[in-house]
Amino acid sequence: MRDEQTEVLVVGAGPVGLLTAIVAAEAGLAVKVIDQESRTTARSYACALHPRTLNLLDEMGLAAPMLEQGRKVETVAFYDRESRRAEVKLAGLGGKFPFLLILPQSAFEHALEQRLQKAGVTVEWGHRFADCQDQGDAVTATVEELGGTATGYIVPHWETIVKNRISVRARYVVGADGQRSLVRQRLGIENTRVTGPEYFAAYEFESEGASETEVKVVLDDTTTNVLWPLQGNKCRWTFQLIKAEGLDEFPTKERRSVRFAQQTVDEDIRQHVERVARQRAPWFKANVRAMTWCTDVVFEQRMAKQFGRNRCWLAGDAGHQAGPVGVQSMNVGLSEGAALARNLGKMLRDRAPAGVLETYDRERQQEWQQLLGLKGGLKPRNDTDAWVSQRRSRILPCLPASDADLSRLAAQLRVDI
Numbered sequence: 001m002r003d004e005q006t007e008v009l010v011v012g013a014g015p016v017g018l019l020t021a022i023v024a025a026e027a028g029l030a031v032k033v034i035d036q037e038s039r040t041t042a043r044s045y046a047c048a049l050h051p052r053t054l055n056l057l058d059e060m061g062l063a064a065p066m067l068e069q070g071r072k073v074e075t076v077a078f079y080d081r082e083s084r085r086a087e088v089k090l091a092g093l094g095g096k097f098p099f100l101l102i103l104p105q106s107a108f109e110h111a112l113e114q115r116l117q118k119a120g121v122t123v124e125w126g127h128r129f130a131d132c133q134d135q136g137d138a139v140t141a142t143v144e145e146l147g148g149t150a151t152g153y154i155v156p157h158w159e160t161i162v163k164n165r166i167s168v169r170a171r172y173v174v175g176a177d178g179q180r181s182l183v184r185q186r187l188g189i190e191n192t193r194v195t196g197p198e199y200f201a202a203y204e205f206e207s208e209g210a211s212e213t214e215v216k217v218v219l220d221d222t223t224t225n226v227l228w229p230l231q232g233n234k235c236r237w238t239f240q241l242i243k244a245e246g247l248d249e250f251p252t253k254e255r256r257s258v259r260f261a262q263q264t265v266d267e268d269i270r271q272h273v274e275r276v277a278r279q280r281a282p283w284f285k286a287n288v289r290a291m292t293w294c295t296d297v298v299f300e301q302r303m304a305k306q307f308g309r310n311r312c313w314l315a316g317d318a319g320h321q322a323g324p325v326g327v328q329s330m331n332v333g334l335s336e337g338a339a340l341a342r343n344l345g346k347m348l349r350d351r352a353p354a355g356v357l358e359t360y361d362r363e364r365q366q367e368w369q370q371l372l373g374l375k376g377g378l379k380p381r382n383d384t385d386a387w388v389s390q391r392r393s394r395i396l397p398c399l400p401a402s403d404a405d406l407s408r409l410a411a412q413l414r415v416d417i
């Protein structure tokens with residue numbers, strides 16, 4: 001077992017872990033970032049950045065390169081099967097970034113990793129957090145360095161092996177290790193389920209016809225669906241599945257950027273997307289052309305009972321999960337990561353009292369209780385449209401905002417939060 005030391009050990013190099021590490025490193029802290037995978041994701045997953053996130057990135061001097069790569073969208077419209085029923089305009093939020101920035105998660109993670117490197121920290125890919133022991137003034141984490149070996153003769157099989165064990169002594173550990181967070185599990189913190197599993201299938205494709213300029217959310221009687229305008233003539237339909245087979249757990253993110261040619265299957269999928277889109281959104285007239293990516297994913301609304309304690313703290317999906325439409329989990333997770341890193345800077349450099357981190361926990365709890373509707377959700381006014389009022393608990397996770405922006409967007413629908 002090798003011994004290493006750092007001030008902050010960040011477990012997980014997803015968007016939240018990367019951003020946390022950048023803020024901590026740029027505050028002058030010694031940072032180590034580990035991830036069990038071999039690289040950042042290759043897919044577009046959470047594909048929109050909220051105005052609040054763009055402000056945060058701007059403070060870090062990171063907004064401009066993201067704006068160059070992304071697409072600005074100012075409106076989120078709500079439809080029933082047949083027609084448009086409501087809309088929110090991000091322009092109404094004012095500020096420097098009154099829009100959503102549509103940007104594939106892969107591009108976002110890549111940009112964050114590059115920035116982290118500039119701050120002098122290289123992600124240690126292929127390193128898995130296994131356990132940790134609180135030692136009062138520090139925490140000792142056991143990290144496994146992973147390698148691979150090919151087994152099997154007729155059918156080759158790639159097996160992950162542990163090459164080395166490293167004992168990392170850190171002043172603080174940040175668990176940014178995603179939905180199935182082992183850091184959270186090792187702390188024994190319950191991840192409370194707020195709503196049961198909801199199954200979705202996402203399809204990205206090139207379309208022929210008028211280009212989409214807004215996000216369109218379709219709330220029919222039983223399902224929530226969303227049409228995202230992506231770069232150029234690309235779109236993504238995310239359909240809620242009425243029943244899903246063989247999809248029980250939140251999947252791990254795909255790292256391979258190559259796709260194997262499979263024309264027959266792609267044609268079947270293409271026809272399926274057109275058929276489901278025409279059923280659920282008859283106003284969708286564009287022709288679905290080449291499929292570029294598809295995936296199934298299950299979401300549950302969840303939040304951790306605590307966002308950490310003593311020397312181990314959680315940020316991002318490790319502490320919560322929301323649905324796919326409002327992209328709240330990743331965006332709010334980014335604010336959490338930045339707040340946590342700043343608080344760790346105060347603790348380590350300015351000898352701030354430990355209460356700073358308890359405040360972090362309290363604020364996270366409050367924000368997520370609001371986002372997950374545990375404080376009563378959206379409340380109708382006297383003049384709220386009946387369609388909006390009936391669907392208000394389904395609309396809340398579809399609003400691409402948090403904090404004050406969430407109340408402002410809700411107010412446009414004449415509901416309060």
Ligand SMILES: Cc1cc2nc3c(=O)[nH]c(=O)nc-3n(C[C@H](O)[C@H](O)[C@H](O)COP(=O)(O)OP(=O)(O)OC[C@H]3O[C@@H](n4cnc5c(N)ncnc54)[C@H](O)[C@@H]3O)c2cc1C
Nearest residue numbers: 012014015016035036045046128129177178316317324327
């Ligand atoms: C198929 C799919 C589709 C999605 N679609 C959407 C969508 O449409 N809208 C939306 O809002 N969100 C979507 N998401 C969710 C979105 O990707 C997450 O909210 C976002 O990635 C959260 O970022 P994070 O940094 O908190 O966690 P993650 O991105 O999950 O990063 C966690 C990192 O920790 C690493 N890790 C885990 N355990 C360990 C360990 N023991 N040791 C070391 N490293 C570890 C993982 O390898 C990973 O890199 C989707 C996710 C998937 C998988």
